[in-house]
Amino acid sequence: MTKNIVAVTACAAGIAHTYMAAESLERAGKAKDYNIKVETNGAIGAENVLTHEDIEQADLVIIAADIKIDLIRFTGKPVYVTKSIPAIEDAAGLIEKAFTEAQVFGKKGSKVGKIQIGNDKEKVGFFTHIMSGISYMVPMVIAAGLILTIANLYAFQKDDLGRIVNWGFDTSDSMGLLMSRLFAVGQVGFKLMIPLFAGFVANSIADKPAIAPAMIGAYIANDAELLGAKAGGGFIAAIAVAFIVGYLVKGLKKIKWPRILAPIVPIMIIPFIATLIISLLVFYVIGQPIAAGMDGMYNGLTWLNDNYSSAPIIIGVIVGGMIGFDLGGPVNKTALIFGTAIFTDTLAKNGIQGANFVPQTATQAAISVAPLGVWLATILFKKKFSKDEKVAATAAFGMGMVGVTEGAIPFVAADPVRMIIASVSGSAVAGGLAAATGCKFFGGIGSPLGTFIGYIEQPVPFITWILCVLSGVLVTALIIGFTRKPMMLAIEEEVAVENE
Amino acid sequence: MNKEIFNEGHIVFDKEATSREAAFRKIAAAAFEKGFVASAEDYYQGLVAREQEATTGFKDGIAIPHCKNKTVFKPGVFLMKFEQPIEWNALDKKPIHAAFALTIPEEGATDHLKLLSLIARKLIDDDFRNGILNETDPAKLTEIMNQISY
CATH class of the missing domain: 3.40.50.2300 (Response regulator)
Known part of the structure; x- marks a missing residue:
């Protein structure tokens, strides 16, 4: 034979x-x-x-x-x-x-390596592509997040009663102007990090020709104004865009283009076609559901608020959970907008005594849970995180302390299902507790610090608020820690070493 | 074969080189002159470093020096025909008479890199090697090279 x-x-x-x-x-x-x-x-x-x-x-x-x-x-x-x-x-x-x-090979006792072959992109799949995108995004999240943090701390001002509830920059003052500019710098970074992430996820799937279409597509998908929605699609939309573009470009590369076109296929034809397709998809297939979904969620919340106002914990749990779901994406934004809108509406109608604080307080209690929960998880479960993740978690801590939810995005994008469950659970706990205990958030930072830098009425001064938020943080950290396999980023590091 | 990667202008008839290092200098100069590398010196250093890992001298007088280097703009191949035999520590220990020098960028240009890989495969073909070694007319050499395609 x-x-x-x-x-x-x-x-x-x-x-x-x-x-x-x-x-x-x-x-x-x-x-x-x-x-x-x-x-x-x-x-x-x-x-x-x-x-x-x-x-x-x-x-x-x-x-x-x-x-x-x-x-x-x-x-x-x-x-x-x-x-x-x-x-x-x-x-x-x-x-x-x-x-x-x-x-x-593989007889009893022989060692089995787990090193990935550097160029063999097919076998590595979803996880590696996301990791590649994250590795490019993390420096931007950190740089922009820290600058935003500095500016944000400066932005809280005392009102006439000495309560720290006003937020803004006095741009007639040179320090205020500088801080408002730093705030803008941070916002630019957060705006860019979504397309940057999508671009490099797509690059990991289909190389250079996929970067431009994925970046443009993700930018549109994350831009509320372009979409005509109340918020952009955030990192979940970015993942969708990146994978659609990645496999679209991969498909386009397999087409037998005429020889004469060959040199311009990767630099011109594929980026052009893919950008056109993804942009239209984002506008007509991704954008409309986001806008419609946000309207639907908003109406649902209004109904809930009208019918269950006697049970603030329900509202608190729901809007809190929404904050933790997509960290700055449409669900998160809907909850935030709803909280602010209900507060300002009822304040205008009924005065401060009759104002409905519940949704706003719950969203603010939940806002820092995801980044702080991630950070706490890296402290409690040291062995399950790589060195890079611990650095990113320190930055997430800084961002979390000033109420910047986005600090958790790299972690959530890396492992969406597990992390979203953890983040939503913790955020819901924080939101529910804050609502149930009757905390009233007037203004300030949506984090444990909010009780000092801000003004919150609560049953036990300072303590209630901090405990509500920290309970959420602990829930998130424990869920992450107990469900996570050790060293998620380890594979990425090995691939990086192979590629050098 | 793709004209951007290889054309008649990429054939160099060299009379001077007598050592591998001198040959590398000639290759680097040609690659620089045609705009394939940002720095002739960096590319030369890359060739030397690659050669230290393992010989690129194949057999029957043909070598395939190359390196993957930041200094490389785009994939290309240069056919060097040496008048003087060059000691290269080839697999069969015979001196080198012709070399395919490859410029390999660190990433991208997949289609073009595929063509370079086909040249490497073609070296195993006796007829191809003999054609390259015996032919001296640039047009004929180009013709042989142009048979490489996928």
Whole structure:
């Protein structure tokens, strides 16, 4: 019976020896009537990829590579590992030698590495793409977030009664002007971080031609004014845009374009087509549901508020949970807008005694829960977070303390399902408790600090508010800690090392 | 073959080089002159560094020096024909008479990189190697190169 051989070739630059070795092995194999299939792991990605069946049927595995190849998929097979040059020099001799000297991989006690092959993007999937985007986004979140934090601290002013409830910058004063500018700088960063993230997620899926369409698409999807909605789609819309663009561009690359067009396909044709398609999709398919959904949620909240005003905890839990859902996205914004609107409406109608503080207080109690919860999780569960994550968490702490929810975005985007559950639960707890205890948030920072930098009426001065918020923070941190697998970012770091 | 990657202007007939390092200098100068690298010196250093990892000298007098380097603008191939045999520590220990020098950017340009990989595969073909070694007419050499396509 004809013997089946599978092989993997790779080299440092991924252009020359990978393919010389592959060609040599294929020729030598055929000359000896073996069935041979060679996967090349070169600079252009893995080609002629070995399928599960190929490996299943193989009598021999040859690895001719100058870089590290993950052998896990060859577990239980006779594997012979060598460099690329022996395959180029004498492939026929190598095959014979491999038949006699190959060792079964994965025998009891043998070590199994988990290093990803640098260029093999297919196998890594959703998680790696998101991670790639996050690694580019984190520096911007931190830089913009910290600047915004400084400006935000300065923005709270005392009113005539000495309560810190006014927010704003006195731009006639040079310090106020500077701070208002710093605030704008932070906002620009937060505005840019969404398209930046989407661009590099798409880049991870389909390389350079995907960056422009994903950035433009995500910008539109996150811009309330362009969409005609009350808020942009936030990072969840950005993930949707990035994946649609990534796989769209991937598809466009597979089309057999006329030869004459080939040079301009990646720089002109694909970006043009993909940008056009994603922009229209965002406007007509993504934007309208966001706007309609926000209106629907807003009406739902109004109904709830009208019918359940005697049970503030229900309102508190719901708007609190909404704050933690998408961290600055449409659900979060709807709750915030609702809270402010109900407060100002009832204040205008009934005066300060009759004003409805519930939704506003709950949203403000919830606003810092996600970033602070993430931070607390990295403190309580040190082993489950990488070094990079701990740095990002410190920045999230700073942002959380001044009520900037966005600080948690890198963590939530990295692991949406688990983190959204954790964030919503904690935020709902904080919102519900603040509402149930009858705290009244007049103004200030939506964080534990709000009781000092701000004005909050509460049963036990200072303590009630802080406890409400911290309970939420603790719930979020514990859910993250107990449901999370250790070291989510570890894979990303390995991929980064491989790519260097 | 794609004209941006290789055309008749990428063939260099060199009479002077007698050492591998001198050959690298010639290659770097050609790549710089045609606008494929930002710095001839950086590209030269890249070639030397790559060579230290493992020889790029193949067999029957052909080498495929290359490096992946920041200084490279775009993928390209230069065909160097050396009048004087060059000691290259090739796999068969024979001196080198011709070299395919590749410029490899650090990322992107997938379609073009694929063509470079096809050149590497083609080196295993005896007829291709003989054609490159024996032919001296630039037009004929270009013709041989143009057979490479996917």
